[in-house]
Amino acid sequence: MKLKSIFMLAVMTLCMMSCSNDENSEDMNYGKEIAKVYNGYTKSTAQYFPDGMYATGEKLEITREGDNKVNIGYVSETFGTFEIKNATVSKNGATYKVEGTGTTIMGMNGTGKSYECSLSAEVSASGSTFRFTVPAVMGGMTVDFIEGDAPANVMVTGSYEGMAKAVAQYFPQGMTSENQTVTVKVADNGKVNISYTSDTWGTFTINDATVTMNGDIYTIEGAGSCLMGMSEESKKEYPCTLKASIDSEKNSPEFVFSVPSVMGGLTITWSPASASASN
Structure with missing residues (x-):
């Protein structure tokens, strides 16, 4: 009886550890939790247009790369293609923070050139914002993607x-x-x-x-x-x-x-x- 009790205790301990690991794994699966297509509008600012340029009806996509890694893709009709790979996702309360670096391809008349850019984003149920920063373009350009409908x-x-x-x-x-x-x-x-x-x-x-x-x-x-x-x-x-x-x-x-x-x-x-x- 004693041997059987010890065996059952061991089995229960293993089950509890397994469940705990599964919960931790699920808790850390931030990439999956924020992966989707986001609809919104953008505000772009640079040295040449400090008041900002706006675009509506924009789309941005996050795809999962790993538990805490994502890829971000955004195509702007005005400024070109933004691509951030292996961005890191962390969580603070109900807000996910995304940070990473990548490239943007932009140019006139179909002659695109690649520039380094960085991304800093906050994703939450109440609204998400993504900031792309391109230091080498137009004296330093930022493109803010804001989820949701643009204000009037x-x-x-x-x-x-x-x-x-x-x-x-x-x-x-x-x-x-x-x-x-x-x-x-x-x-x-x-x-x-x-x-x-x-x-x-x-x-x-x-x-x-x-x-x-x-x-x-x-x-x-x-x-x-x-x-x-x-x-x-x-x-x-x-x-x-x-x-x-x-x-x-x-x-x-x-x-x-x-x-x-x-x-x-x-x-x-x-x-x-x-x-x-x-x-």
């Missing part, structure tokens, strides 16, 4: 090319200007800054404008100033307002600038001569 203010950013028609009490028939550019940039707190310079009417600046979305239409509203005058010495600032609507595809945007105190009320309506907006 990111969706409307870009440089819009088109035409503007100015109407006032003195010329109700309107005056048209070609090759006009309206620029929308991301501001803090989900807002945007808008700038427009007209050779005829001066410089319009609208900061911290509000962006709202209704269906597929984004509406921008804000107030700012217009600097105008016949000469540099005579230039003066006038209050102005802006109301704009931009469809999700940016095919038919419209910007309306109003300057009540100029020429009995000046209104400049910008519209695309041909649909075009570049981020």
Whole structure:
């Protein structure tokens, strides 16, 4: 009986050790836990564009290389292919941290060149961010991939090319200007800054404008100033307002600038001569 009890105790101990090892193995299988395709948007910054360039509808893929190792692949239509192999995965609470180095292949007109890049990422159920850093490109470039849908203010950013028609009490028939550019940039707190310079009417600046979305239409509203005058010495600032609507595809945007105190009320309506907006 004593021998049988000792044998059973040994078997139970081995079973417990086996279960413990399995649990530890499962606990350390971080690569498998975060391996999937991530959908999101990107913000890219460099010395040449410190305000950032945005891209939406982006995809990034993590594949398992080992228990604590993963490969990351991301293809940007603007900046090329990013590939990080054997990145290390660790876990702190509910957040996984991923770090590694690899390459990005980018170039113009199909002539790609390979550059060293590094990756630092945080992955969690509440949202994941991936930062690619490429020191040798454009004075140091970073590409941040953010999981999830882009905020409304990111969706409307870009440089819009088109035409503007100015109407006032003195010329109700309107005056048209070609090759006009309206620029929308991301501001803090989900807002945007808008700038427009007209050779005829001066410089319009609208900061911290509000962006709202209704269906597929984004509406921008804000107030700012217009600097105008016949000469540099005579230039003066006038209050102005802006109301704009931009469809999700940016095919038919419209910007309306109003300057009540100029020429009995000046209104400049910008519209695309041909649909075009570049981020």
